[in-house]
Amino acid sequence: MNISLPSRIAAVGFLIVCATLSVSPIHAVQPSKDELDFFESKIRPLLIDHCYECHSTESGESEGDLLVDSAAAIRRGGAGGPLIGGRDADKTMLMRVIRYDDRNLQMPPDNKLSDESIGLIQRWIEMGAPDPRQENSVETTSSPLDRDPATHWAFVAPERAVMIPDANQGDHDLVDAFAAARATEAQVDLAAEAPGETLVRRLCFDLTGLPPTKQQVDSFVGSDAPEAYTRLVDRLLASPAFGERFGRHWMDVARYADTVGYALGGKERRIKGSDRFRDWTIHAFATDMPYSEMIRHQLAGDRTDPENKSGNLDAMGFLTIGRRFLNRYDTWDDRIDVITRGLQGMTVACARCHDHKFDPIPASDYYSLLGVMQSSSEKADGPSPLMMVDKDPHDTHVLLRGQPGNRGPMAPRQFLTSLRKPDEPKFDDGSGRLQLADRIADPTNPLTARVMVNRIWAQLIGKPLVDSPSDFGFRTEPPAIPEILDDLSADFASHWSVKRLVRRIVMTRIYRQSSTSSDAVQRSDPENRLLTRANTRRRDFESMRDALLMVSGSLDRQMGGEPVEITMSTPVPRRSVYAMIDRQNLPSLFRTFDFASPDAHSPMRYFTTVPQQALYLLNDRQTSELARRASMAIGREAKSSDLDDRIRTAYRQILQRAPESNEIALMREFLVSPVSPLLATADPRSRWSYGIGDVNDDFSVKKFVAFKVFAKGRWQASGVFPSKDANGYVSLGKEGGHPGNSKGQSAVRRWRAPASGTLRVIGQMGHRGEKGDGIQATMLVHGRSIFTEKQVRNNRPFGPLVAQVQEGQFVDFVASPGKDSSYDSFFWRSRIKLTGSDGRVYEADSVKDFSGPIDTDSNKQLDRLAQLVQVLMISNEFAFVD
Known part of the structure; x- marks a missing residue:
């Protein structure tokens, strides 16, 4: 391949950049298996595509005195010197040149790397640039292909285990027998069975993703029947909520989302029928396919x-x-x-x-x-x-x-x-x-049953038997008690019933253990590999949100249908499994609570504890509104206005238990204390209005009529959508909308300025449909146009747009149809910054501030009972399963 001298010089520069991705000074600790896999699947291909031709042993080229086909060669670097000195990618020369930040040094010189590739390199640097390649590895090391797969445990078909002769008669299952035997060998004791309140809470969470009702708790705890636990398990397995719970687990595996992601450019982002896969998955688990x-x-x-x-x-x-x-x-x-x-x-x-x-x-x-x-x-x-x-x-x-x-x-x-x-x-x-x-699906396949059993075990026990659920390769160690995985897997492959597998696991003594154990056991088995106790588990995002809806009496048990937007300021009652999952704009709420990335297959959820989680639960309008609703229900249910009775009712409804005497005393003192007044603040939602605009030829609004109906997350002209009159599809949603059939039915998103000053607006807009002639997007300040442009099959940023505005004047975002009003769905996200004449700064966001009708009561300060309820709803006891 012939390359011009300037291009070759530029390529040398890029390869020098690549050569400085050193592993030794950055990666102070041994890289993990996941980090090495990331290099192999994501980074090595980039080096091969953009570097190896001129800088590898195989090519015989080492321009710039540089090779990049081994970790040692990369550590040595080339003539350009180091460009990475740590994990802060933004401070490295490497990121500057591949982002084209430097006009004089842009690599690769012919075509800039995609945003995705740049993001991968950034992520690699931030994890310490792990690189497992050895010098001349091809010549000096043997290939894993030379090894017989049958020498690795995962590639040998699992077999049913044989019952241990001296097994304890109290063991419910072979699982219990082998766990007890291994604990005896390690000279540790297994934990006792958990209390009834804990078991019913644990079962309901695991099998339905919802907290138990007071009736479920009372029925189970108050029963002396030996089959009470079995009956509870069978009822929960038969519940439609079982399909919703395990369907959501499978959606992580399947990298479920409702949009294609940002890589498709100006085309339609919504995946047509995505909800049909979600509903099929839920139905398959519910019916035990x-x-x-x-x-x-x-x-x-x-x-x-x-x-x-x-x-x-x-x-x-x-x-x-x-x-x-x-x-x-x-x-x-x-x-x-x-x-x-x-x-x-x-x-x-x-x-x-x-x-x-x-x-x-x-x-x-x-x-x-x-x-x-x-x-x-x-x-x-x-x-x-x-x-x-x-x-x-x-x-x-x-x-x-x-x-x-x-x-x-x-x-x-x-x-x-x-x-x-x-x-x-x-x-x-x-x-x-x-x-x-x-x-x-062949029962003799040694991996299929093992992989699925390991996933289900992780969901029920809180930790997988095999630590890497999606990698059973040569580097993966067998479980600490391999007989458990093999017996469960061989049994599962004989019937393929997920419900039967789940039932078997939750009936074991291992599942029913308490999470409390002695200090000696904690020291002997700190990671609980020997299953000496139950794992303390935190609710995942979906279960936490669904539990908040349920204890406040707001949960809608409708199943299936189009995805719903759940991040608006007013609570949406649908279960979280039906939430709209937007790959390109995954809401920060999902990321804050460790939601699985929809960009790729997710082996398991990883839980973090960060301040944003507590701040959301403390300050979000949805949480406050649900606390208000729950407190009103508690007030109605309590037998009297007696404070102790209200406290007991609150504990039973939120935490499914009775309060301790010291808790009653503490909460009583809290309820009688005066409420401190809050500083009055304007609700940013109140500055926005949504409606139909009749526009002039220059697209300025001559008449504005506010929408009267809010349904399915959008403002629209009437209760029937699309409207049967000229308004047609005119509507506005969180991130976009659709104009009507003529300029007289333009869609207008209107913001009222809270002060006089300088306005600055930036955002993203476009028309992603593959058909139609697009829309005219116009932005007006007090009727004066500061921006107007045709949007056809595009996806583009706009701004900053700067204008002067007076207090009380309107800023209008107008979407008008073209000659053809079909296929006019558009998106338009705007961020506003207003610097007032007195120096005060006001900010607005068309997405974050979007809402339906504002409940004025929701803006009022919570009374003491509602505050108590919110405290219980954001407590660790509510957030953790047991």
Whole structure:
């Protein structure tokens, strides 16, 4: 390949930058397996694509006295000197040049890296630039492909365990027997059974994601029947909420979202029918569809239910609800990753550019599956918008170094090398997706049952038996008590019933243990690998929010349907599993409470404790309103106005227990104390209004009529949507809207200035539809246009726009239709900063401030009972399961 001298000089500069991504001075501790996997799957391909041609041993080129194909070579660096001196990526020269911040040094010189690639490099630097490559590793080390997979525990089929001869008769299950035996060997005691109140709370959380009702607690705790626990388990398993709870767990595995992400540019972001996959998943778990059938429907629903008569074609959202990348190879990679990590616990995507460095996964395995994906295509106009169909079945070449233009040998479509039987036939039935599904769902597959059992165990016990739920490769240690995983897995593969597996686990003594144990046990088994006690667990985001709705009497148990926006200032009563998940603009609320990233398959949730969590629960309007509603219900339910009775009712409703005597005394003192007045502050929501504008030829508003109806998270012209009159689809939502059928039905978002001063507005706008002639976006200050522009199939930032404004004047954001009023959905997010004449600063955000009708009572200060209720609702006891 011929490269001009300026380009070669620039490329040398870029490679010098790459060469300085040193691991030794930055990574002071041994990198974790996840960090090394991140390098292999994300960073090594970038180095190969942009560096190896001129700076690798294989290419024979070392321009700038630089090699980048080993960690040692990168540490040595090149002629340009170090550009990374720590984990703060923003302070490094590397980030400055790849972001094109320096006009004189922009790398790569021909094409700037994508935002995603830049973000990956930044993340790598911040984690300490881990790099497992050894100098001349190809020549001096053996390949994992040389190792027999049967020598690793995970690649050997699990077998049913044999009961220990001297097992305690009190053991409910083999699980208990082996845990007790291992505890005896370690000379530690297992914890006693948890109290009844704890067990009912734990079961309801695990099986439904909701707190128990007072009736459930009283019925269970007050019963002497030996089968009371069994009856409670069976009732919860039969509850529709079981499907919602376990469906949400699976949505993490499937990287569920309702939008495609930011990579699609100006096209439609909403994934049509995403909610149909969510609803199918919930229904599958609720009806106890065999897991083997779930696998087949998710990978090959076009063959198992081609007309969608049973709704199983929607299951193919497992493949099609992932991110959509500009590079189609990245989209296929995402689908290969969710299949292999999600269903098999194998990191096959690491073999995209080379043979796997740790596991028996040659690059040909990756391209065998790529051939399956390339032989399939989406069919949005079929019985399901989520379906895929076979199209031009063919094998594909191995792409050397992952580069499309660098073809290697053919990789026939077939199953993975480490799991393939001798002389096993290749995939020849269409694309091969159904054959792939059959091989994954085969009961003799050693990984399928193990991976799923480990996931379910983690959800019920609070910690997986195998610490890396989506990586069962050679570097993964077996569980501390491997007989438990093997027995559960062999049993599960014999029936594939998730409910039967769940029932077996929750019936064990191990599940029913208390989380309290002696100091000696804590020292002997600090990580609880020997299952000596229950794990103390915090509620996940969905369960916490649903519990707040439930104890306040606000929970709507309706199932299914379109996703709902749950981050507005007024509480939305739907369960959190039905929340709108926007990949590009995932609300900070979700991130604050450790929601699984929808960008890629998530092996498990990681819980953090940060101040923002407490601040949200203390200050958010939704929490305050739910506390107010709960206090009103408590006031009605309490038998009298007696403070002690109200306190007892509050504890039973919020925490499902009676208060201690010292708690009653403390809370009584709190309730009779005077309420300190709050400083009056203007509600930022009150400065906004939403309506229909009749506009002039210059798009200035000559008449504004406020919307009267708020429904399904949007303001609209009437109770019927779309309206049957000329207003049509005119509406405004949190991030955008739709104008009506003419300029007389323009959509207007109006903000009233609280002071006189200088206005500064920035934001994002666009028209993402693939059809239609777009909309005219106009911004007016007191009727004077400061911005107007046609928006057609685009996605762009705007501003800063600067103007002078007087107190009380209106700032209008007007969306008018073009000649064709069809396909006019638009988005428009604006942030306003007003610097008043007196120096005071006022800020507004069209997204954060958006709301339905403002309840004036919700702006009032909480009384003492409502404050007490909020204290209980944000307490650790409420946030933790037991």
